[in-house]
Amino acid sequence: MGVYDSGRGGKGSYAIGCYAAYVITLLVFIAIGLFYMFSGRGSEFDVGWVLESISSYTWACIGIAIAISFSVLGAAWGMFITGASIVGAGVKAPRIKTKNLVSVIFCEAVAIYGIIIAIILVQNIDDTTPEDWLDNYNTYIFNGYCLFFAGLLTGMCNLACGICVGIVGSGAALADAQNGELFVRILVIEIFGSAIGLFGVIIAVLLGNNRKISSS
Amino acid sequence: MAAALTALAPAYSPFFGCMGAASAIIFSSLGAAYGTAKSGVGISAMAIMKPDLIMKSIIPVVMAGILAIYGLVVAALIAQGLDEAPTYDLYDGFCDFAAGLSVGFCGVAAGFAIGVVGDAGVRGTAQQPKLFVGMVLILIFGEVLGLYGLIIALILNTAH
Numbered sequence: 001m002g003v004y005d006s007g008r009g010g011k012g013s014y015a016i017g018c019y020a021a022y023v024i025t026l027l028v029f030i031a032i033g034l035f036y037m038f039s040g041r042g043s044e045f046d047v048g049w050v051l052e053s054i055s056s057y058t059w060a061c062i063g064i065a066i067a068i069s070f071s072v073l074g075a076a077w078g079m080f081i082t083g084a085s086i087v088g089a090g091v092k093a094p095r096i097k098t099k100n101l102v103s104v105i106f107c108e109a110v111a112i113y114g115i116i117i118a119i120i121l122v123q124n125i126d127d128t129t130p131e132d133w134l135d136n137y138n139t140y141i142f143n144g145y146c147l148f149f150a151g152l153l154t155g156m157c158n159l160a161c162g163i164c165v166g167i168v169g170s171g172a173a174l175a176d177a178q179n180g181e182l183f184v185r186i187l188v189i190e191i192f193g194s195a196i197g198l199f200g201v202i203i204a205v206l207l208g209n210n211r212k213i214s215s216s
Numbered sequence: 217m218a219a220a221l222t223a224l225a226p227a228y229s230p231f232f233g234c235m236g237a238a239s240a241i242i243f244s245s246l247g248a249a250y251g252t253a254k255s256g257v258g259i260s261a262m263a264i265m266k267p268d269l270i271m272k273s274i275i276p277v278v279m280a281g282i283l284a285i286y287g288l289v290v291a292a293l294i295a296q297g298l299d300e301a302p303t304y305d306l307y308d309g310f311c312d313f314a315a316g317l318s319v320g321f322c323g324v325a326a327g328f329a330i331g332v333v334g335d336a337g338v339r340g341t342a343q344q345p346k347l348f349v350g351m352v353l354i355l356i357f358g359e360v361l362g363l364y365g366l367i368i369a370l371i372l373n374t375a376h
Contacts, residue, residue: 171260
């Protein structure tokens with residue numbers, strides 16, 4: 001360990017740092033709430049006011065951004081996990097390189113799910129007039145929440161799916177390098193993995209389809 | 217004019233219902249992904265020595281996929297029941313939020329259990345075939361944890 005010792009003071013220091021950050025943030029919020037409560041202004045610490053004041057456009061657009069960015073993150077993460085194994089195992093068994101591109105394509109499909117949902121969600125947003133907001137206040141607020149969570153769940157499900165497919169693809173490449181018949185059977189596991197991203201797409205369409213924030 | 221909002225049915229009530237639907241599918245997908253990936257690594261490792269056992273060893277992967285289906289069912293039920301503010305009040309919102317969290321976190325837990333047991337189980341079964349039945353029994357107990365979450369989620373979702 002000598003030369004490679006980081007000298008930061010032990011293996012747990014990063015974990016302790018993260019834990020301390022969470023605890024301090026939580027304590028700050030609790031302290032702010034207590035300050036409000038003990039000065040008789042408890043009703044002003046209003047979570048519901050925050051939820052309603054954040055514009056529906058903010059909710060919708062951040063949802064769309066999370067949908068595409070986290071899906072692509074999952075796809076990329078899976079691709080580098082499986083790609084490193086394909087290239088590494090291919091040193092001694094170059095025959096695997098073409099067949100194992102299928103694993104990379106499964107990861108690409110995860111990114112495609114993200115872009116499909118992002119495009120579906122974007123169609124819902126358009127200009128509104130102030131009179132329209134008065135008439136349809138409840139509907140627009142509701143639609144904003146739906147678009148946010150549709151995007152969020154797509155991004156997170158595809159992140160999990162992409163990493164899963166990447167890990168299984170890596171195992172498939174290494175097994176394929178040993179014995180060429182194994183790849184197709186381990187591909188079955190990758191199909192189960194990519195079904196996870198598909199479930200996310202299904203719920204995102206259920207939640208986010210036709211939730212319009214527009215006057216036209 | 218928009219329908220009248222009350223203190224028990226404020227405009228942000230659907231936020232919690234939507235969060236429930238999202239939590240249901242997100243967390244159960246996390247559990248299913250972990251179970252699939254961890255078991256998949258074990259299967260890839262043991263397939264080199266015992267290729268004929270691969271199809272029997274898909275069982276942990278299938279059981280992890282079922283967890284994602286539990287989350288899908290609850291998320292679909294919640295999403296179908298969502299509506300805008302006074303029709304969908306805070307009671308509905310929080311019931312659906314709790315339903316989503318219960319199936320979601322139970323799915324994560326069950327997915328972790330199925331993944332670790334599946335990985336160790338398929339590697340052990342390759343070396344000692346009599347272990348197969350034991351592995352399946354342990355996997356079933358892990359799967360049932362996700363089922364408990366689904367039961368509570370359905371009770372909560374149908375409570376309003």
